[in-house]
Amino acid sequence: MTNPIFAAIAPPLRVLMGPGPSDVHPRVLEAFARPTVGHLDPYYLQVMGELQQMLRQVFRTDNPMTLAISGTGSAGMEATVVNLIEPGDRMVVGVNGVFGGRMAEVATRAGAEVTRIEKPWGEVFSAAEVAEAVEKVRPKVVGIVMAETSTGAWQPIEEISRIVHDAGALLLVDAVTSLGGVPVEVDAWQIDAIYSGTQKCLSCPPGLSPVSFGPRAMEAMQRRKHKVQSWYLDISLLASYWGEERVYHHTAPINMTYALHEALRMVLEEGLEASFARHLRNHEGLRAGLQALGIDFTAAEGNRLPMLNAVKIPDGVDDARLRKDLLNLFGIEIGAGLGVFKGKVWRIGLMGHASRTRNVLLFLAALEQLLESQGRPSVGGASIAAANAVFAQA
Amino acid sequence: MTNPIFAAIAPPLRVLMGPGPSDVHPRVLEAFARPTVGHLDPYYLQVMGELQQMLRQVFRTDNPMTLAISGTGSAGMEATVVNLIEPGDRMVVGVNGVFGGRMAEVATRAGAEVTRIEKPWGEVFSAAEVAEAVEKVRPKVVGIVMAETSTGAWQPIEEISRIVHDAGALLLVDAVTSLGGVPVEVDAWQIDAIYSGTQKCLSCPPGLSPVSFGPRAMEAMQRRKHKVQSWYLDISLLASYWGEERVYHHTAPINMTYALHEALRMVLEEGLEASFARHLRNHEGLRAGLQALGIDFTAAEGNRLPMLNAVKIPDGVDDARLRKDLLNLFGIEIGAGLGVFKGKVWRIGLMGHASRTRNVLLFLAALEQLLESQGRPSVGGASIAAANAVFAQA
Numbered sequence A, B: 001m002t003n004p005i006f007a008a009i010a011p012p013l014r015v016l017m018g019p020g021p022s023d024v025h026p027r028v029l030e031a032f033a034r035p036t037v038g039h040l041d042p043y044y045l046q047v048m049g050e051l052q053q054m055l056r057q058v059f060r061t062d063n064p065m066t067l068a069i070s071g072t073g074s075a076g077m078e079a080t081v082v083n084l085i086e087p088g089d090r091m092v093v094g095v096n097g098v099f100g101g102r103m104a105e106v107a108t109r110a111g112a113e114v115t116r117i118e119k120p121w122g123e124v125f126s127a128a129e130v131a132e133a134v135e136k137v138r139p140k141v142v143g144i145v146m147a148e149t150s151t152g153a154w155q156p157i158e159e160i161s162r163i164v165h166d167a168g169a170l171l172l173v174d175a176v177t178s179l180g181g182v183p184v185e186v187d188a189w190q191i192d193a194i195y196s197g198t199q200k201c202l203s204c205p206p207g208l209s210p211v212s213f214g215p216r217a218m219e220a221m222q223r224r225k226h227k228v229q230s231w232y233l234d235i236s237l238l239a240s241y242w243g244e245e246r247v248y249h250h251t252a253p254i255n256m257t258y259a260l261h262e263a264l265r266m267v268l269e270e271g272l273e274a275s276f277a278r279h280l281r282n283h284e285g286l287r288a289g290l291q292a293l294g295i296d297f298t299a300a301e302g303n304r305l306p307m308l309n310a311v312k313i314p315d316g317v318d319d320a321r322l323r324k325d326l327l328n329l330f331g332i333e334i335g336a337g338l339g340v341f342k343g344k345v346w347r348i349g350l351m352g353h354a355s356r357t358r359n360v361l362l363f364l365a366a367l368e369q370l371l372e373s374q375g376r377p378s379v380g381g382a383s384i385a386a387a388n389a390v391f392a393q394a
Helices: A026-032 A042-059 A073-084 A098-109 A127-137 A158-166 A215-222 A235-242 A254-270 A272-292 A319-330 A357-373 A382-393 B026-032 B042-059 B073-084 B098-109 B127-137 B158-166 B215-222 B235-242 B254-270 B272-292 B319-330 B357-373 B382-393
Strands: A065-069 A090-095 A113-118 A141-145 A170-174 A193-195 A209-213 A308-312 A345-349 B065-069 B090-095 B113-118 B141-145 B170-174 B193-195 B209-213 B308-312 B345-349
Touching (some): A026 A254, A042 A065, A042 A254, A065 A235, A073 A170, A098 A141, A113 A127, A254 A272, A272 A308, A272 A357, B073 B215, B090 B127, B158 B170, B272 B357, B319 B357
Parallel strands (some): B090 B113, B170 B193
Antiparallel strands (some): B308 B345
């Protein structure tokens, strides 16, 4: 065995405009570095309680069972699925991108009889399509992705929720990318279980997954005949640690919790409505600029997420080279296409702290330069002019 | 809904002498606060590679499949169990404390037919006891806790490993509390799968779980007939992200990885042997001091962990009051007893950065004062004198 000791961590300074992680404000980074205390320290218990109260505000819910799972967004997906599903339960999952497919896979592994309803990538489900499946399958749970990070499609939830509940089923929503950037109304829309991530519009590094369970989901969990297959993600056990009993379950990720606490403080200081408006405005500026470059979105107008702009790579452009140049020459990270969109789509994130006018302008200016460097005709700053025209109206 | 915005994170300064988290060096806290990059950024991929190389050194293994699970130690426990176990597989688990019991529970939820072999808390298993169970059950996997954090018992592994392998079974070891503080020889002892935590002798805040899988475990995983029940913890998927393909699985906890990288650098700078010697020396100083106070260990001599000192609370002492006074008057956290040891045992951690002579002396001095405040006769500084006598010899 060799014995290398490597250099200390010294990351390059990026502008994180991919599908997450998004840019992190220095205040959040500083919170990370606060002294560690024990997971049963009175101070930490106070922080947990505050975190829950702030998460409830962001989710717009009074659900007592609102907490952060000690893992990333995919752990939150797994936590919600395995707590709601018992072997043999029927579940309908909407699959119109990578993350719907992932939810179906997680549910299958949990023993669910999964019915996938599918739409082309970039499209969303109509209420009628969900109604048809629910009527046919009579599922226990319907799972749907509100913000499909692989396609940029924005799935409306409210009408689907009524259909799901009329059929006596539970609604599980993936809000990993949407939370904090567009309205997510857990109580008003009667979402039964929901999960999110920290590294998107909350602008906190990845590592925790905010989740919330409503009263119908809690009842279903109390009626379970089998234990949850995951001990680590078992909400009935986590409830005793996050609840008043404070029974030790696992050692919580203390400093990660500090960071999310500060990130939530910043979201609430700005105000959710102001955050939504900012995400929308910067999206519109970006869209105008991209239009001037002849670049189109994958999702139809009216269903485009403001924080995740999935756009078609123009013909003849070398995808890998352009993203590499963006990173190396400008420090800008954007996302590659996933799955069937690989090599065909860029995913431009304007999430949380990264959703700033200056990032839109920098990105468009860099993109103009790099497209020219690949032989595309110059548009002479037209993308900047178009974006600035939008920002001037705002 | 109310709209409270809470004060910024400002933790009290603790001396973390409980069962973990242990004290964290400022260098590790500072690493946390380095700028976030993307989970597919070339720089982050380099950090992952370095992390793996450092973990291999600490585990003393050449296992390619050595990585950090994106969850705490209990997630590592679950990851190793669910990847090795398929429904109906037989598993023998040694239960002599909370964490053996937890492993049996996790394995049961994974569909294993679990045979628990039990010993009183504080005792360890003899090779003969394991041999008897293995012969009778013919299990696929034998799980054993090397450092039982609930009792302070130090389980020898090497001879058990031979017995397990002679019977054609796989050995799974819980090294959450042992790694970095006492020798953990994955290759020399032929451990097939092992998991640890970051918040014990590695002195990094909780949030990741180092794991390693040897060649026999890899073969068993390749022969699986069923998918791993957890998508999040499926090693076959994680392998494609940590391996050369770099296929996106989940968004890695970037800054948590920075912190572990720095913590491992510090462990390797000191050197493992030096770390083991330091843990042993401080344990011996503490033991001498406690002896002078008439306080005894729960584990028999010869099987006491140096980093986790589980001791019997003297008769007539108010457990809760003493721990509260330690915390509020001196900032010292020690651990309460778990399970059958609740109210009967203290768990005094001397782990990683917290294993320092000055902490031993401060703790003994504070304990003398607080025992006197509860009406116990003064020993007149005898615990300090006894500890100093040990330190003088070292």
